[in-house]
Amino acid sequence: MSGAYPPPRDDAPLVVFDFDHTLYDGDSGSHLFKWLIERAWWRVLLALLVAPVAGPMVAWLPTRRAGISVFVWTGTLGVRDRAALDALIDRYVASHVEAVKARLLPLALDVFHQHRERGDRVVVATGAPPELARAILSFVAHEDVPVIGTLLGPKLGGMGALRHCHHAMKMTMLRAAGFTGPVESAYSDSSADLPLLRAARRPVVVNPKAARVALFRRVLPSGTPILNWGCPGRAGEPAGG
Template identity: 75%
Template sequence: MPAAGDTPPLVVFDFDHTLYDGDSGSHLFAWMIRRRWWRTALALLLAPLFGPMVAYQPTRRVGISGFVWAGTVGLRGPRELDALIDRYVALHAEQIRARLLPVALAVFQQHRVAGDQVVVATGAPPELARAILAFVAHEDVPVVGTLVGPRLGGLGAARHCHFQMKMTMLREAGFTAPVAVAYSDSSADLPLLLAAERPVVVNPKQANVAMFRNVLPAGTPILNWGCPGRAGEPVPGSAGGAPQRVP
């Protein structure tokens, strides 16, 4: 929660494809599904129905919930999921650390050193983002993420921190100041980017670049922070320089 009194500039970072190269939640739940052969079989049975839903924004929450359920059948609540997340991160520490984007982390740290109020808002479970940020000594950063709850003997997304709900959940978490700067790769974060005084698009899909240029203010930076296969203008830090935060 933000401190009372004068509030420093609020800076919001997405997590996947912004600080982390990839979809951290998909990596987690794929591992959870592969833990048991019957979970894999269950996910394969669900894939024809739920797989296409993941690709479309209006049905994404339902699609993701199907695979989350396949990976969590038998778990009794979010605490057991958090324990599995910690185990997953410990078992895959080297691979996860390699996916953290140094350029992104440098900008992240610059905002923190400047005294900005930095928060991570992600579609992944918040415990996952916290555990990964702990690798780079940022475990104290507030994280707002997707909340899960009981569903048919497993767990499902109760509140998906995605699209307009991301803004709603940020406000409900107490981050009510105007968003000074927002960093994200995703078209699903348009409500966040449009709410920011200074939006910054990082590591977008090439297919979304024209859309971002059309709907965001003229001159909005569209950058690549060293995320392979993604669009955006490479920044000096990608080649070993010192990337700069948005002032």
């Protein structure tokens, strides 16, 4: 299917999609790391021991990368390189095919498909590991789309987040990857993506938390669409509403 899309021109509009709660119903990285931790009883015990410190760190933006790294390290202790981690990610996706496919949002994928059919330069920018997003997108023949994600690397006998693709760093990583032109459209659920949404000529908020809607309306241009693409429990105008 991916071969049916026209190759994007160098001057084609740049369109950026978040992944979690945008194309995928849920937090794909958390699902992966939970599985990694649950592979052994001692990892579960270790996660429980570090949770009182690492959990609050994840919830606070300035310490989020460090908090996530603690749980990543817990799930990957003994994994020595990126190739071994990518093999584990592929194993996770292969063993959860139906559950993962069920979380892909059909309406989101329709919009994604329309941009690709028009020849736009489409890129996914996610806080999840890029190998995870690519593997999930392969189920719907979009594995050839560039994915910018959190970079993991060796740390103290396991793996940790070296560059967390989150908040302002998401824009930094997009630019460093060569996506240097103006952002025509950006799709995201998260207030953490305000640097991306505010950089876009046409920001679109999808599946936001209800408590964040007022913030989006206040800081984004008047008339910015705030939509729900089929995420239960999330806010936004229903599809077709």
